[in-house]
Amino acid sequence: MYRHCLQLFCLSGLSSMPVCEVKRRFVLLYGSQKGQAQSIAEGVAEEAGDHGLVAELSCLDNSEKYNLEKETAPVVFIVSTTGDGEPPDNALGFVKRIKRKTLASDHYKHLCYALLALGDTNYANFCNCGKTIEQRLQELGAKQFYPTGYADDGVGLEVVVDPWLDGLWEAIKEALSKMTSDSTGYLNVDAGASPKETADSSPPDIQLNLLSITDCQNCELKTEAKDAEVAHVTLAASLTHSLPPLSELALNVPLLPPPYLDVSLQEAETTEQVSIRENLHEVPISKAVQMTRGDSVKTALLLELDISACPMMTYQPGDSFDVFCSNRATEVEDMLHRLGLYDKRNHMVHICLLKDTKKRGAQVPSYIPQNISLLYLLTWCLEIRSVPKKAFLRALLEHTADGVQRRRLQELCSKQGAADYNLYVRDPSLSVLELLTAFPSCSPPLSILIEHVPKLQPRPYSAASSCRRHPGKLHFVFNLVELPACSVRPVWRRGLCTGGLFDLINPVLVFPGKTESSSKAALPKIHVSWRPSCSFRPPADLSVPFIMVGPGTGVAPFIGFLQQRYGKQEHPEATFGETWLFFGCRHRDRDYLFREELEGFVSSGTLNHLKLCFSRDGHEEDADGATDSVTRCRYVQHNLLCNSQSITDILLKQNGRLYVCGDAKNMAKDVNDALVEMMKTALGRDQLEAMKTLAALREDKRYLQDIWG
Ligand code: FAD
Numbered sequence: 019m020y021r022h023c024l025q026l027f028c029l030s031g032l033s034s035m036p037v038c039e040v041k042r043r044f045v046l047l048y049g050s051q052k053g054q055a056q057s058i059a060e061g062v063a064e065e066a067g068d069h070g071l072v073a074e075l076s077c078l079d080n081s082e083k084y085n086l087e088k089e090t091a092p093v094v095f096i097v098s099t100t101g102d103g104e105p106p107d108n109a110l111g112f113v114k115r116i117k118r119k120t121l122a123s124d125h126y127k128h129l130c131y132a133l134l135a136l137g138d139t140n141y142a143n144f145c146n147c148g149k150t151i152e153q154r155l156q157e158l159g160a161k162q163f164y165p166t167g168y169a170d171d172g173v174g175l176e177v178v179v180d181p182w183l184d185g186l187w188e189a190i191k192e193a194l195s196k197m198t199s200d201s202t203g204y205l206n207v208d209a210g211a212s213p214k215e216t217a218d219s220s221p222p223d224i225q226l227n228l229l230s231i232t233d234c235q236n237c238e239l240k241t242e243a244k245d246a247e248v249a250h251v252t253l254a255a256s257l258t259h260s261l262p263p264l265s266e267l268a269l270n271v272p273l274l275p276p277p278y279l280d281v282s283l284q285e286a287e288t289t290e291q292v293s294i295r296e297n298l299h300e301v302p303i304s305k306a307v308q309m310t311r312g313d314s315v316k317t318a319l320l321l322e323l324d325i326s327a328c329p330m331m332t333y334q335p336g337d338s339f340d341v342f343c344s345n346r347a348t349e350v351e352d353m354l355h356r357l358g359l360y361d362k363r364n365h366m367v368h369i370c371l372l373k374d375t376k377k378r379g380a381q382v383p384s385y386i387p388q389n390i391s392l393l394y395l396l397t398w399c400l401e402i403r404s405v406p407k408k409a410f411l412r413a414l415l416e417h418t419a420d421g422v423q424r425r426r427l428q429e430l431c432s433k434q435g436a437a438d439y440n441l442y443v444r445d446p447s448l449s450v451l452e453l454l455t456a457f458p459s460c461s462p463p464l465s466i467l468i469e470h471v472p473k474l475q476p477r478p479y480s481a482a483s484s485c486r487r488h489p490g491k492l493h494f495v496f497n498l499v500e501l502p503a504c505s506v507r508p509v510w511r512r513g514l515c516t517g518g519l520f521d522l523i524n525p526v527l528v529f530p531g532k533t534e535s536s537s538k539a540a541l542p543k544i545h546v547s548w549r550p551s552c553s554f555r556p557p558a559d560l561s562v563p564f565i566m567v568g569p570g571t572g573v574a575p576f577i578g579f580l581q582q583r584y585g586k587q588e589h590p591e592a593t594f595g596e597t598w599l600f601f602g603c604r605h606r607d608r609d610y611l612f613r614e615e616l617e618g619f620v621s622s623g624t625l626n627h628l629k630l631c632f633s634r635d636g637h638e639e640d641a642d643g644a645t646d647s648v649t650r651c652r653y654v655q656h657n658l659l660c661n662s663q664s665i666t667d668i669l670l671k672q673n674g675r676l677y678v679c680g681d682a683k684n685m686a687k688d689v690n691d692a693l694v695e696m697m698k699t700a701l702g703r704d705q706l707e708a709m710k711t712l713a714a715l716r717e718d719k720r721y722l723q724d725i726w727g
């Protein structure tokens with residue numbers, strides 16, 4: 019049934035490899051934003067030898083290190099998803115390449131693959147990057163040799179990752195053993211054979227979600243409620259107390275994640291000045307302006323950074339960049355006290371792997387530098403505000419003395435307690451510190467924290483300026499995030515980065531109506547790094563008409579677009595396509611961001627149509643014509659619908675583009691729905707056809723989104 023290949027040595031990259039090596043070889047490719055997919059892939063590479071296999075590990079953007087066009091060995095992909103279903107930065111190029119329409123439908127006919135997709139069901143488009151790669155591989159003729167795993171960071175990646183890895187080794191060996199060569203000299207694997215299948219069996223269910231397997235496998239503890247010391251009588255459920263039926267149920271609790279780090283503290287000098295990341299710039303803030311009036315619902319602030327000393331930072335409109343913020347000093351101090359380590363805060367942290375750890379592919383976190391103090395670790399390396407995952411709660415159980423508290427932690431990480439976990443942990447964004455405060459008998463060792471608390475992430479912001487208009491300067495605008503007090507958090511708190519930035523600039527802030535700050539205090543510096551965008555750019559061809567939709571701070575990149583375009587007079591010979599901006603905020607007089615600048619763009623002809631809506635003013639007005647009162651236009655999408663003829667003409671007849679920036683959860687979805695409606699009317703077609711048209715526009719990079727939430 020299977021023809022074995024005798025032509026291995028003709029194939030690219032294999033000429034010097036002995037046959038036995040070739041038969042054990044597989045290609046392992048990862049795309050990773052925060053390092054999780056990379057770390058899993060590195061673990062697989064390390065373990066391959068134990069299974070008699072040789073892994074060729076590459077990052078997807080190292081395209082010179084692998085060649086899928088000629089690859090004959092099984093290929094394993096491990097990819098995460100970021101933002102609103104985007105590929106990680108280091109997989110962008112690969113995804114773009116395989117999406118080329120010119121590729122023939124048998125382009126990857128010779129390829130057999132397995133894929134592990136990482137995602138988070140708390141965000142839109144779960145595992146979208148993995149799904150996109152998988153769909154494209156299949157469209158191009160590649161064959162799957164092992165069902166895809168979809169791991170959810172929302173409940174703990176390991177729930178799917180561990181069983182998926184368990185089955186992977188046999189699957190690779192089986193795929194290797196089934197390799198045959200066809201007349202072209204390429205190796206083939208029998209179509210769709212899954213690890214446990216014979217060659218004649220039917221293809222696997224490629225959408226198999228391994229969560230269903232693990233639901234029944236991961237039930238180590240079956241805890242009877244009567245065993246727990248539920249002595250308190252509670253009137254209402256809360257983070258720390260449950261009510262029947264949950265308090266009386268037997269629980270399915272996840273397996274204890276194997277500990278893997280050996281952490282010790284040494285009284286020694288540390289070399290504290292460690293850089294948090296390569297290509298990081300420390301840049302001065304040259305201006306800080308409050309853009310909203312004191313009585314507005316949200317406070318929007320504009321920062322101007324002086325980047326003149328960083329010639330590498332030449333940004334384009336549409337780019338965003340990362341701001342590195344530290345954890346708040348007071349929270350770090352509280353955490354040190356809570357861990358009983360305040361007196362050792364200046365000790366050096368020494369981290370190595372536990373000798374007998376059972377954790378697969380365990381590694382010391384690469385984002386924790388050597389020779390740092392405990393204070394530095396908690397300030398710059400761990401996101402101590404992060405929401406504890408269920409696996410973390412499970413690990414904390416082992417270090418909780420009080421029976422009632424233990425039972426509640428069991429409930430919160432159990433299958434039966436999923437609703438309570440969402441209500442008291444996930445939805446209010448409960449932090450690790452808040453959890454430890456609520457469960458005082460829990461005394462976790464530092465190692466557990468390092469194993470479970472994720473890396474402190476930088477926060478991205480869109481550039482709200484153009485280098486052309488502001489040479490050596492970079493502007494960005496943000497809303498001060500405020501999380502209200504609630505049952506799990508008696509005191510409201512600010513977002514980590516926006517709150518930290520506010521504290522920094524508060525003394526030097528320029529208030530609305532003023533041109534400079536009343537304070538002579540020195541302007542502070544912040545750490546930033548670049549993250550260029552691939553496609554969220556204004557059209558290079560000035561004659562292409564485009565539409566921008568950006569309510570609230572979502573207007574930021576469009577200020578950069580328009581600044582870049584400003585100065586039509588410099589190109590008297592050029593034809594300029596029409597520009598439209600749909601902006602919305604709550605009140606014209608309180609939070610209309612960039613008002614003067616936008617009106618200036620209209621006067622100069624840079625912006626042809628400025629469509630405004632004020633969601634909480636009693637009346638609205640069509641801004642460019644100041645004509646009729648369009649009372650139904652509360653939000654940007656209502657204004658889009660009022661102008662549907664012009665918009666559909668631009669998109670369907672004039673080859674124009676549409677950009678959307680801002681809130682992903684509500685606004686971007688509603689704008690999309692409005693576009694579907696407009697397409698239905700314009701095309702005289704049904705919902706499905708309208709959606710297909712929009713999908714084609716997206717594919718063509720003519721409907722572009724930069725959204726978050
Ligand atoms: P965190 O401490 O991270 O947030 C705490 C909690 O608040 C989160 O768990 C979340 O549930 C909630 N939260 C987060 N953001 C909001 C919000 N806006 N309103 C209500 N609740 C929230 N933001 C801008 O203001 N301007 C920009 O130009 C901008 N550009 C971005 C570009 C990209 C590519 C991306 C991915 C995001 C962008 N953001 C922008 C969002 C920004 O990166 C931060 O997420 C935001 O400023 C909150 O950061 P924080 O550390 O203050 O809040």
Ligand code: NAP
Nearest residue numbers: 497569570571572603604633653680681684685724725726
């Ligand atoms: P916002 O203050 O939340 O809202 C601005 C306006 O949008 C308000 O008038 C609001 O009205 C209205 N609105 C509410 N729901 C809407 C809906 N479903 N459809 C259309 N409009 C709606 O704006 P913001 O705080 O600046 O939020 C923008 C979000 O985008 C933030 O989360 C920010 O972090 C993010 N952001 C992302 C990027 C990026 O990804 N590149 C860039 C900038 C900002 P009401 O309140 O009256 O309902």
